[in-house]
Amino acid sequence: xxxxxxxxxxxxxxxxxxxxxxxxxxxxxxxxxxxxxxxxxxxxxxxxxxxxxxxxxxxxxxxxxxxxxxxxxxxxxxxxxxxxxxxxxxxxxxxxxxxxxxxxxxxxxxxxxxxxxxxxxxxxxxxxxxxxxxxxxxxxxxxxxxxxxxxxxxxxxxxxxxxxxxxxxxxxxxxxxxxxxxxxxxxxxxxxxxxxxxxxxxxxxxxxxxxxxxxxxxxxxxxxxxxxxxxxxxxxxxxxxxxxxxxxxxxxxxxxxxxxxxxxxxxxxxxxxxxxxxxxxxxxxxxxxxxxxxxxxxxxxxxxxxxxxxxxxx
Amino acid sequence: xxxxxxxxxxxxxxxxxxxxxxxxxxxxxxxxxxxxxxxxxxxxxxxxxxxxxxxxxxxxxxxxxxxxxxxxxxxxxxxxxxxxxxxxxxxxxxxxxxxxxxxxxxxxxxxxxxxxxxxxxxxxxxxxxxxxxxxxxxxxxxxxxxxxxxxxxxxxxxxxxxxxxxxxxxxxxxxxxxxxxxxxxxxxxxxxxxxxxxxxxxxxxxxxxxxxxxxxxxxxxxxxxxxxxxxxxxxxxxxxxxxxxxxxxxxxxxxxxxxxxxxxxxxxxxxxxxxxxxxxxxxxxxxxxxxxxxxxxxxxxxxxxxxxxxxxxxxxxxxxxxxxxxxxxxxxxxxxxxxxxxxxxxxxxxxxxxxxxxxxxxxxxxxxxxxxxxxxxxxxxxxxxxxxxxxxxxxxxxxxxxxxxxxxxxxxxxxxxxxxxxxxxxxxxxxxxxxxxxxxxxxxxxxxxxxxxxxxxxxxxxx
Numbered sequence: 001x002x003x004x005x006x007x008x009x010x011x012x013x014x015x016x017x018x019x020x021x022x023x024x025x026x027x028x029x030x031x032x033x034x035x036x037x038x039x040x041x042x043x044x045x046x047x048x049x050x051x052x053x054x055x056x057x058x059x060x061x062x063x064x065x066x067x068x069x070x071x072x073x074x075x076x077x078x079x080x081x082x083x084x085x086x087x088x089x090x091x092x093x094x095x096x097x098x099x100x101x102x103x104x105x106x107x108x109x110x111x112x113x114x115x116x117x118x119x120x121x122x123x124x125x126x127x128x129x130x131x132x133x134x135x136x137x138x139x140x141x142x143x144x145x146x147x148x149x150x151x152x153x154x155x156x157x158x159x160x161x162x163x164x165x166x167x168x169x170x171x172x173x174x175x176x177x178x179x180x181x182x183x184x185x186x187x188x189x190x191x192x193x194x195x196x197x198x199x200x201x202x203x204x205x206x207x208x209x210x211x212x213x214x215x216x217x218x219x220x221x222x223x224x225x226x227x228x229x230x231x232x233x234x235x236x237x238x239x240x241x242x243x244x245x246x247x248x249x250x251x252x253x254x255x256x257x258x259x260x261x262x263x264x265x266x267x268x269x270x271x272x273x274x275x276x277x278x279x280x281x282x283x284x285x286x287x288x289x290x291x292x293x294x295x296x297x298x299x300x301x302x303x304x305x306x307x308x309x310x311x312x313x314x
Numbered sequence: 315x316x317x318x319x320x321x322x323x324x325x326x327x328x329x330x331x332x333x334x335x336x337x338x339x340x341x342x343x344x345x346x347x348x349x350x351x352x353x354x355x356x357x358x359x360x361x362x363x364x365x366x367x368x369x370x371x372x373x374x375x376x377x378x379x380x381x382x383x384x385x386x387x388x389x390x391x392x393x394x395x396x397x398x399x400x401x402x403x404x405x406x407x408x409x410x411x412x413x414x415x416x417x418x419x420x421x422x423x424x425x426x427x428x429x430x431x432x433x434x435x436x437x438x439x440x441x442x443x444x445x446x447x448x449x450x451x452x453x454x455x456x457x458x459x460x461x462x463x464x465x466x467x468x469x470x471x472x473x474x475x476x477x478x479x480x481x482x483x484x485x486x487x488x489x490x491x492x493x494x495x496x497x498x499x500x501x502x503x504x505x506x507x508x509x510x511x512x513x514x515x516x517x518x519x520x521x522x523x524x525x526x527x528x529x530x531x532x533x534x535x536x537x538x539x540x541x542x543x544x545x546x547x548x549x550x551x552x553x554x555x556x557x558x559x560x561x562x563x564x565x566x567x568x569x570x571x572x573x574x575x576x577x578x579x580x581x582x583x584x585x586x587x588x589x590x591x592x593x594x595x596x597x598x599x600x601x602x603x604x605x606x607x608x609x610x611x612x613x614x615x616x617x618x619x620x621x622x623x624x625x626x627x628x629x630x631x632x633x634x635x636x637x638x639x640x641x642x643x644x645x646x647x648x649x650x651x652x653x654x655x656x657x658x659x660x661x662x663x664x665x666x667x668x669x670x671x672x673x674x675x676x677x678x679x680x681x682x683x684x685x686x687x688x689x690x691x692x693x694x695x696x697x698x699x700x701x702x703x704x705x706x707x708x709x710x711x712x713x714x715x716x717x718x719x720x721x722x723x724x725x726x727x728x729x730x731x732x733x734x735x736x737x738x739x740x741x742x743x744x745x746x747x748x749x750x751x752x753x754x755x756x757x758x759x760x761x762x763x764x765x766x767x768x769x770x771x772x773x774x775x776x777x
Contacts, residue, residue, distance in 0.1 A: 062406060062431050062432075062433070063406055063407065063409070063410035064406075064409060064410060064431070064432060064433060064645070065431070065432050082770075147578070148578035148579070149577075149578045152578075167578070167754075169581065170578060170579065170580050170581065170754065171754055172754055172755070255581060256522045256523060256581065258521070258522055258580075258581060258746070258747065258750050259521075259580055259581065259747075259750040259751075259753070259754045260747045260750045260751045260754060260755070261747050272743075275404070275406075275407075276523075276524075276743060281406045281407075
């Protein structure tokens with residue numbers, strides 16, 4: 001293929017973009033035909049529900065009788081709900097616990113596993129196994145493990161070390177940490193695999209050089225591995241923050257938000273608005289809070305990427 | 315590089331795929347309508363609620379027998395049984411999405427809200443044509459009558475709250491299962507004895523998914539309190555902060571923290587408490603008098619272990635909270651389907667309450683499939699008709715009647731009290747955390763909890 005000369009290309013370019021005929025001749029219709037099925041699928045299953053829920057946040061409806069416009073009433077009602085504060089604090093608590101417990105563990109495991117010389121595949125498979133278990137099954141299994149009686153699985157194990165039975169999910173203080181432990185177990189496998197893949201891209205010369213300099217395994221991890229993984233870590237961090245802000249499955253299945261509202265999260269509150277006292281449901285309040293959450297997360301992601309962009313590239 | 319001709323072909327295929335997808339979506343909707351009714355054809359397909367998911371095969375056998383009997387008498391109606399369980403969360407979306415059966419049942423508590431929301435079909439003319447509007451217990455019929463005076467459903471079954479107990483655990487604890495507790499103090503003593511002897515929960519109570527508020531209300535009524543006053547002008551006043559509710563919470567606190575007899579689970583609802591009780595892990599709990607069927611059919615309880623007595627009553631003007639459900643027609647069906655639905659409701663739910671042949675046929679079909687016949691309920695029609703119907707089916711009764719005698723002998727002496735009408739489920743939901751607080755915090759301030767709940771409930775009622 002030969003390059004067109006600059007003076008021929010410039011005058012043509014605007015007219016190519018502007019005329020429908022040239023667009024048609026250059027295969028625009030074919031491109032559109034290729035994209036159409038995907039556009040339709042997105043429009044029907046993604047964009048329409050998003051637009052509909054934004055509209056619904058300004059309405060009062062029971063999905064049967066005609067919807068009624070109520071302006072910002074739904075937003076006002078959500079902001080005046082005393083449970084919103086509890087839900088936000090609980091969600092932040094979950095996110096903080098998940099960061100403290102759940103974020104370093106996969107990195108640590110991945111670094112340790114990458115150091116293993118033999119049977120790396122077995123360790124990867126074992127680490128990934130919890131991800132294979134369907135989430136609902138995993139939660140219901142853990143619910144059995146968390147049985148608060150002295151015969152419960154975890155309480156029996158604690159008993160071996162002379163520790164008395166714990167109330168786990170039955171106590172407002174312990175319920176949230178119990179949820180985080182299960183969530184960490186369930187999600188760690190996926191993160192480990194991603195970190196392991198990222199570790200493969202670290203040039204081995206860096207380790208060789210560090211070894212020649214007499215660096216220990218921890219110094220290598222700190223000075224070589226972590227800086228090299230920085231980009232992946234930043235992405236994983238924002239993904240985890242977004243996921244924890246939308247935590248629903250664990251509180252819904254483990255505790256239903258109890259005991260005493262200690263595990264009500266923002267998403268569970270949205271669910272409660274829409275469905276718990278349903279019979280016509282407060283879909284307006286549910287979608288209003290959903291819109292607020294989505295906007296908050298969008299702003300958070302934008303700020304986060306602006307802040308971390310320079311660091312991850314440097 | 316792909317040639318232009320080939321590119322066009324692939325693009326054509328993509329377009330065709332998109333078109334097929336759209337066709338699939340639209341034909342799905344069409345299919346739904348066709349299955350729900352077929353007014354133009356010779357037979358009408360009628361989708362009716364059967365049992366909650368998890369019911370055993372024998373229940374379906376009994377249903378199949380009844381379905382065949384009905385279709386023989388009504389050859390123009392094709393009955394299609396649909397698994398169904400009333401759940402508030404999914405009701406509105408199922409209704410909007412068209413996946414509800416044409417005939418289903420809803421609890422009394424929700425019927426008022428539903429009919430006010432326009433979510434139930436008006437059946438005034440049909441129920442009058444059948445000629446038994448006047449036979450209903452007026453208090454019960456009031457629950458399905460709208461502000462416009464129209465009737466929106468057929469009350470088909472009612473229950474009173476009772477104290478269910480495990481006879482085997484009573485014996486293990488050295489208690490007499492034929493002489494169950496008659497006061498709340500005796501309940502505490504029995505619970506303590508059971509836990510000490512067996513390590514099982516002597517007493518348990520529902521606390522989540524609105525059932526905590528439901529049972530708190532039931533026990534408040536049993537202690538002479540009321541959680542709400544009907545002002546008679548469409549408004550309600552919350553009276554949650556009353557002596558009965560306080561005494562109930564104090565009782566729960568003492569069973570849990572003083573007697574250590576509550577067990578370990580504070581996160582039980584209607585289904586899970588039945589499951590735990592059927593598995594022999596709970597000595598006593600309160601629930602509707604009709605749960606025997608579910609305990610045995612859905613949770614495999616050994617009938618010999620089951621015992622039922624009335625709620626202990628205390629205080630001034632105590633009563634027993636009642637409830638029940640109504641058979642209703644989906645508001646979205648056409649006239650032909652509605653007529654078929656009313657025929658089915660009359661045949662399947664109502665005739666056995668007032669007609670000897672229907673009562674016997676129903677009991678026969680259930681008994682043949684080893685399903686519970688004779689579970690204690692309250693009459694939706696008159697007491698005389700109910701007692702008469704019990705005589706008709708006496709030969710088929712297969713529940714342990716003697717073990718339910720402490721309930722059936724005394725229930726008529728108790729005053730039935732309806733559930734609070736204003737924002738019933740919302741206020742039950744509000745009371746769940748109050749019950750949970752007492753069960754999980756030894757130092758819970760009951761007065762402060764009740765003061766706050768009362769303010770929150772009134773705010774809901776004033777909306």
